[in-house]
Amino acid sequence: MSSQPFTLKWGILATGGIAKTFTKDLLIDPSTRNVTDIRHEVVAAASSSSTSRAQDFLTDVGAPSSAKAYGSYANLAADKNVDIIYIATPHSHHYQNARLCLEAGKHVLCEKPFTVNAEQTKILIDIARKRKLFLMEAVWTRFFPLAREVMQFVGEGRLGEVKRVWADLSFWNDVEKEFGTGHRMVNLDLAGGALLDLGVYSLTWVFQILYHLQPLPRTPPIVSSTMTKYAPTGCDSQTTVLLTFPSSGAHAIASTSLHISSVPSPSHPSATPAPVRIQGTLGELTIASPIYRPTSYTLIPASNAKRGKLADFEYATKEFEVEGGGHGMFYEADECARCVRDGKGESEVCPLEESLEVMRVMDGVRGAGALVYPGGLESVEFPLEV
Ligand SMILES: NC(=O)c1ccc[n+]([C@@H]2O[C@H](COP(=O)([O-])OP(=O)(O)OC[C@H]3O[C@@H](n4cnc5c(N)ncnc54)[C@H](OP(=O)(O)O)[C@@H]3O)[C@@H](O)[C@H]2O)c1
Known part of the structure; x- marks a missing residue:
């Protein structure tokens, strides 16, 4: 080289x-x-x-x-x-x-x-x-040193079989006051809504663990969902996606909201439940907020009254610093x-195929919630003034 x-x-x-x-x-x-x-x-x-x-x-x-x-x-x-x-x-x-x-x-x-x-x-x-x-x-998010380390840890089977992943990205916004109807977060003409903007990060953590780490060829999840609309514009303000990954039987819950927060009180971080929980048969790995810019994870080994500690790791929290004084992009x-x-x-x-699969999941969730974007936004025509 x-x-x-x-x-x-x-x-x-x-x-x-x-x-x-x-x-x-x-x-x-x-x-x-x-x-x-x-x-x-x-x-x-x-x-x-x-x-x-x-x-x-x-x-x-x-x-x-x-x-x-x-x-x-x-x-x-x-x-x-x-x-x-x-x-x-x-x-x-x-x-x-x-x-x-x-x-x-x-x-x-x-x-x-x-x-x-x-x-x-x-x-x-x-x-x-x-x-x-x-x-x-x-x-x-996928390129953060923390994400690479977590992927390796889970990929090596250190958590045992992963049975469930919870992932939430929600912002506690006074959404009517903060965004009104014009802000891109809620504006249908700019494809606004919680799912596409924030929920994609919840799905990212689910997919990294339960899809990316599958042996090839990967099997897509079976999906159901529920969605609440933001009345002033009709975009989604709260969406929850339930996923089953048939090859492992693992479940995931990916959620997002514009009305409540993954971190209700930033001044009391220890009282904040982890927004990402990766639950395996040998223990749990949790990721602290913000999940899109992850800098702290915690390992919690499973124990059993009769058999003692099951995992080969100790309870520990690991912190990362974004190098070079940057944001991490x-x-x-x-x-x-x-x-x-x-x-x-x-x-x-x-991988592109994984981005496509996440888009397919979001299509299905929007379909179930009857969230359609107006004008030419859903069109594949090109070039088109949108
Ligand atoms: N990775 C992340 O952490 C992250 C964070 C925030 C947002 N995002 C994503 O990045 C994208 C942009 O978000 P942003 O927060 O940067 O938005 P923003 O501050 O509103 O900026 C969007 C820019 O797009 C251009 N633009 C072109 N047509 C537009 C139109 N019809 N309406 C509004 N803007 C238009 C404008 O630049 P010109 O006038 O110069 O053309 C505008 O400054 C979104 O897809 C969002 O999901 C990612």
Whole structure:
């Protein structure tokens, strides 16, 4: 392998909240997290509203002065200097934006949820495979050192047979006051709602443990669900998904809400139940909040009055620090760089087939709850103004 790090040249599509966080992380020197084989360069950003908004964004995040600002997403997609595009628009627009970039021959990292429905995700996957481009849903959680360690622990069978996973991501919002009807979290025109925005993280933990760790070929879950709507707009405000994984018989409960919180009182963390519980025959592994940016887990060995301790591990809590003073979005970016460098079309940690399966589950849950997004949001037509 060359001693020179591989450089991945990024274009940033959209200039909102998460685009800013992600791009700032890209600009952190990878050596601060002991990464020396790859590096990132921010070479361009685009805003759908104006070039000056894109320029302000680049200045704000501290991008190099050579980075180009575009006032249209199409111009960014056409920039020959860009290798990969990070899509950070509301999910209503992911299909159109990601397809624009793939059709222009760019690798793509697309924010979660991948698209509005599974049919759209499948088309993006087909295009990427046909054109030999890298594509990944930006499920950054999967790349945290904690997530890698938990996956290894469970994968080695240390918890015994995993029989059940609970996962919740709920925000205690005064949702009417905070979001009203226009905010993307609740706006149907932006594919708002708890399931697609937050519930996807609950499903991520369920899928990592009960789907990803299955021997191949993996068997998808049997799903039932219940959903409550947010009256002012009709999106879902509370959704609970019950999953059975037929190959192991394991159950999962994935929940999300805009009205209650996974962390009801941040000043009393010890009184907060763990939002992720992975329950095995030899004990339990719990993950503390926030589950999308996980930095603490606890091992609880099972014991039996007659047989004593069953597990080969002790009760312990392990804390992680996000390195380099960043938010932790660089871990997924590093994966993109390594995959592109190695000519891989997808990540083994966040495989396309798994993103598609999660989208299928969410389609089924929305179907059962009669949650349909309006206009062309569910369409696969391209190009389409949404
Ligand atoms: N990974 C995470 O932790 C995380 C956290 C938050 C959000 N997300 C995901 O990231 C995506 C964006 O979320 P965000 O919080 O960054 O949203 P945001 O702050 O509202 O930013 C979205 C950006 O998209 C662009 N955009 C294009 N068409 C738009 C339209 N019709 N309405 C509104 N914005 C439009 C705008 O940028 P221009 O004007 O420059 O084009 C806007 O600034 C969502 O899919 C969300 O689920 C992920």
